[in-house]
Amino acid sequence: GAGVSQSPSNKVTEKGKDVELRCDPISGHTALYWYRQSLGQGLEFLIYFQGNSAPDKSGLPSDRFSAERTGGSVSTLTIQRTQQEDSAVYLCASSRLAGELSYNEQFFGPGTRLTVL
Amino acid sequence: EDQVTQSPEALRLQEGESSSLNCSYTVSGLRGLFWYRQDPGKGPEFLFTLYSAGEEKEKERLKATLTKKESFLHITAPKPEDSATYLCAVQAWTSSASKIIFGSGTRLSIRP
Numbered sequence: 001g002a003g004v005s006q007s008p009s010n011k012v013t014e015k016g017k018d019v020e021l022r023c024d025p026i027s028g029h030t031a032l033y034w035y036r037q038s039l040g041q042g043l044e045f046l047i048y049f050q051g052n053s054a055p056d057k058s059g060l061p062s063d064r065f066s067a068e069r070t071g072g073s074v075s076t077l078t079i080q081r082t083q084q085e086d087s088a089v090y091l092c093a094s095s096r097l098a099g100e101l102s103y104n105e106q107f108f109g110p111g112t113r114l115t116v117l
Numbered sequence: 118e119d120q121v122t123q124s125p126e127a128l129r130l131q132e133g134e135s136s137s138l139n140c141s142y143t144v145s146g147l148r149g150l151f152w153y154r155q156d157p158g159k160g161p162e163f164l165f166t167l168y169s170a171g172e173e174k175e176k177e178r179l180k181a182t183l184t185k186k187e188s189f190l191h192i193t194a195p196k197p198e199d200s201a202t203y204l205c206a207v208q209a210w211t212s213s214a215s216k217i218i219f220g221s222g223t224r225l226s227i228r229p
Contacts, residue, residue: 042219091160103208103217108160
């Protein structure tokens with residue numbers, strides 16, 4: 001596709017439910033990132049994939065958060081037993097570069113706005 | 118602790134009124150500094166990467182500069198369409214891997 005796409009664009013859920021967020025990166029981009037952006041805050045790094053591997057999971061806030069990537073393309077971020085503090089915009093980005101250089105020139109999707117009631 | 122601080126939080130300018138946005142950082146092992154533009158309801162859009170002190174990059178009315186402690190995003194004769202939140206991010210090297218740290222952004226508003 002022309003850009004990074006994310007679905008759903010909005011998700012409202014009840015506290016304690018599980019949610020799954022999807023990211024389709026730009027075709028051919030090997031690096032994929034998940035971030036969280038809370039109101040008035042900067043982007044908080046969650047996890048980074050190079051291909052299907054996640055060399056850096058240090059940003060995941062708790063063991064309720066997990067992510068996977070298959071076929072070097074689509075990625076899903078799963079939040080189990082959601083809490084109200086999980087409410088935020090979840091952004092996905094991809095980069096065609098590899099390794100350390102992949103932090104450069106990230107292309108972001110429009111994000112998924114998650115609201116936990 | 119690695120940190121990225123942007124100032125001011127918000128800036129309102131008249132069309133044509135030039136100014137600068139600041140991004141100060143304290144990180145170990147700087148690998149690169151990035152500027153992004155974010156419009157409401159959208160993901161950030163990449164603008165520049167700077168790697169070393171003294172480096173400058175330009176794009177239309179924007180110029181980014183880098184020193185050992187901070188970066189500036191200079192906006193010359195801005196237009197209303199330059200209104201957006203500008204984000205600064207730093208790629209830093211830790212003991213075993215790189216990490217990326219974003220600032221909270223500067224909300225820029227240009228009045229016609």
